[in-house]
Amino acid sequence: MADIDIKDIIKEENIVYKKSSILLDKVMHYCPGCSHGVTHKLIAEVIEEMGIQDQTIGVSPVGCSVFAYNYLNVDFQEAAHGRAPAVATAIKRLLPDKYVFTYQGDGDLASIGAAEILHACNRGEHIVCIFVNNAIYGMTGGQMAPTTLVGMKTATTPYGRDVDRNGYPMKITELIAQLPGTCYVTRQSVETAAAVRKTKKAIRKAFENQRDKKGTSFIEVVSTCNSGWKVDPVKANKWMEDHMFKFYPLGDLKDSTRDNPADYEQYIKD
Amino acid sequence: MGELRLMKGNEVIAEAAIRAGVDGYFGYPITPQSEVMETLMIRKPWEETGMVVLQAESEVASINMVYGGAACGKKVMTSSSSPGYSLMQEGLSYIAGAELPCVVVNVVRGGPGLGTIQPSQADYFQVTKGGGHGDYHVIALAPNSVQEMNDFVTLAFDLAFKYRTPVVILSDGAIGQMMEKVYLSDFVPRRTEEEIRKECGDWCTLGSKQHNYITSLELDSAIMEQRNLHLQKKYEDMQKEARYEEYMTEDAEYLFVAFGSASRICKKSIELAREKGIKVGLFRPITLYPFPSKQLYQLGTKMKGILSVEMNAGQMIEDVKLAVECKVPVEWAGRNGGIIPSPDEIVVALESKLIGGK
């Protein structure tokens, strides 16, 4: 058999899948099994497919995804811990025709940045918020997050989260779905091929909502943090399916447009 | 010179911002500067120039909105008073670290804590020494009239873009609230996206294929040290921006050093003191950072004594002493907690602390 060169195999007509051109050729710092990498890939694919690379500005948080700008080939701003929605608000207000998205962890979005996300969503900013909920503070070494399940062991709840001591796990996505400024609120995951496809669809829809000025789109990605959870990636996926999905059920919480301002005008009509 | 009007200092900040072609203002109400945003909302500049005006959910949010807008190369600003300015420190540190241009107006009130809504200069340390974490400075301009509230808006943006740094207009409740005649600046159109790309295209995030990103993060200490040294070099370069005013110093034997409202009172004190035969003049730092140390050294070391007159417990006096290398006696006089000193009490302090006392 004649020698086959790799170049003979990788021909345009044979390609069924390739890395998005929006993903930069950098070795990611994420742990094997982490959900951040897959989620980055999906955002990259959506931006590439919509052809909006030079019209998109991302805002990365403080958290494991603080270096998102090293991986996604669009203009980017690294924001202070929790403040991405405020940063994104200004970018979008000043550049209303550009696409603006935030990418935030659960500590970032639901704890220190709770005010900023709620108010950005309540104002109905025309932005996309991607919320990676791994129920833990990954970057700082696995401390309790607002989303940590009751009984879950973390570095600051070594005997398990206890409601009397630590309060309840927060379903911030449900809270956000109540806000009149949001148009699309959904909870997805990326642990199976089917889930990845669904999440990609959700991200695409969110960016299209932004194009159509429908309001704030919010996508929670229920995620694993095998390093923080101290299990291997396969077990982490299983643990997420068995426990996280029960408390954080997947699916759309809202799919419409932000509320009509006219509906709010009646209250002070005399 | 532009249109002549009778206006409040805070209103002038708003009007000057519109006229300077500012792209965005983000703020949160706090006395004694709420008129800035109120005036903007009445003026509706979004209809006139396209300027964005947004009431944020907090000063934490408003300074981060400023970060977002500044990173796009836009001319953006916020204003607040002391407790709100405290909340902005994290954001200002990020803005300084990421080298973004912006303007922050601090109409200072008395503290600490919730303090008082009356005028004060007690934020001198916080503004001039950095304020947030890390080794950084902001340029601080100290207006002492409603006219300078107008003039310093344009100056502040020029310096902010020249050095890619936050510039703070350090005012106080008296200048913010008082009405004076003012010649307003002429209108300058907002820059187009093309113009911004020309000026800031190599760093700003307007959407591009060149992967511009804004960050203050660097985990490699060797590189981070270089970034710090770069900032320090910038602060060194900034020293040439030092501005000051001298008043009746030609024959002076004693010197008041005062900024903002306190400098106005000192002018009256000089009149009273000279009636008594005391030859006293005024050195007014206009930039509090960079502090006009060299100029103060030249003048101050010729004096018999210097009185640092401040509406705080004595903060600028440290820079005054450093400037004159303690070669002449330097004393403090002033009031705290929102009280404006009277011209007489400053003369009394001059006599007791420097003339009679020594």
Ligand SMILES: Cc1ncc(C[n+]2csc(CCOP(=O)(O)OP(=O)(O)O)c2C)c(N)n1
């Ligand atoms: C003001 C401030 N407080 C605390 C920190 C430390 N810190 C960095 S990341 C982080 C938590 C991140 O957790 P999360 O948002 O859930 O993101 P993950 O790393 O899990 O993806 C904390 C507390 C900080 N950088 N800034």
Ligand SMILES: [Mg+2]
């Ligand atoms: Mg997390």
